[in-house]
Amino acid sequence: MNFDHYTGRVNQHLSQYLSNQGSLTEVMRYSVLSGGKRFRPILTYAVAHTFGTDMNTVDASACAVELIHAYSLIHDDLPAMDNDDIRHNQPACHKQFGEAQAILAGDGLQALAFEVLATDEHLSAKVRIALLQALTHAAFDMAEGQSIDLSVVSKSVDISILKNMHKKKTGSLLSCAVKLGALISECNSEDQQILENFSQDIGLAYQIQDDVLDVLTPEDVLGKKQNSDAEKDKPTYPALLGLEASKIEYKSLYISAMNGLDLLSVDATHLKKLTLQLQDRAF
């Protein structure tokens, strides 16, 4: 089983949402539709599928979470931030359109993400509000996480600071992608808690794995510069724990994530397969 149908589905809806957005359309389309693994929307779809939820009710959330992710990449790549020139094997947004339009495209994408959720007619106002509460909070945490990330450059930090930073910078939006799927499915509070634990495990695992892949993966596969964190003197898991211990750490988190899924009130095969695929990803 693979999850390409979710990718196709979210891409189609993203393209529709970005088809007629005035003067920012071209810049936003360039950054959003040029690639990306769509891991966050896939998570949202997969969780909703696990509960037998109508996929038409999931599209807006899947798009919204990806739009937030896309805006964060545009802003993170800016010279004042991580100063990365390549993203998805093409010039970063600010290299293609200039810094001003890149900042504004990011700003516009954030607003659009929330508008997409607020205007989705498939869901009740009550569910939409729950989704918006989750996504606005995650988006805020993500910005704060990036702020912490920049503040620790060239500094000696311990693993708890690194973990807190990653929890906000990467984990918050990944957890939210899972939570959106749970909220749309209106699943019971036990299942919500199990999914919350699952999402925190895979959120941290994903980031540690990213740090490992950043060291091991060639640039053309990664779609961005290899070893860029170390060159920027950013603290990473491999730098703090060593490469092998980091691999063990993220693999054990994926195992914990999968074991937790056994407690769900519904069959978790679909989510387990996704978790295995994540663990085996090469970039």
Add this chain to the structure above:
Amino acid sequence: MNFDHYTGRVNQHLSQYLSNQGSLTEVMRYSVLSGGKRFRPILTYAVAHTFGTDMNTVDASACAVELIHAYSLIHDDLPAMDNDDIRHNQPACHKQFGEAQAILAGDGLQALAFEVLATDEHLSAKVRIALLQALTHAAFDMAEGQSIDLSVVSKSVDISILKNMHKKKTGSLLSCAVKLGALISECNSEDQQILENFSQDIGLAYQIQDDVLDVLTPEDVLGKKQNSDAEKDKPTYPALLGLEASKIEYKSLYISAMNGLDLLSVDATHLKKLTLQLQDRAF
């Protein structure tokens, strides 16, 4: 009558919302609580007051619209955008904290604005969704307006292009401030339309007046650099129409705005006084 009690009210709530927001707290407080006329929240409060609406139901909207405005000022001042070093008579956010933290504080404020609305327990989910639809749309238009603004620097444009740009860049959020007050008050569709026309008149009047004040007002009163638009070779109303014709234009828009208010199903004295005070502002 003055409207200082609204300013005090929104400042108090903004300070509460910004009291415990992690590592971005200091940067956000610096920019949001350092001054500003609070014109947008005052509009929201004044419209709601006109319909006898409980002010406790208005605070979140008043804060949200100001948080969006505050984020836009932080991003607009960036070197890649308008490159302004002074805001509210103090160093602009990026001069005080660096560009990266300024970008992230702006990003965080945008997310927080929507979170404040989504989590406001004073309003039903249905009303909150209506407010979020209005504010997300306005925030998107605002970003697009700034994008158009930057694209017309040093270009010869006609008045219709200038008007469209201002309608999005400044008008959309001002109109939204009025609309939020109307939506919270759940006023009838005729009144909503009258307020829509009113908000469009004052939105454009306010911007033309800003262009005029930018030429006429000393820096210490303006709280930012005088004549900065002309120095940046941005098209302005005084540059296109002349100073006197621009004054006549904005004053006639304020008159039109006030006349329209007579059609409301409720007494409009409060909103008229606010409009007169706006017209007489010195900065």
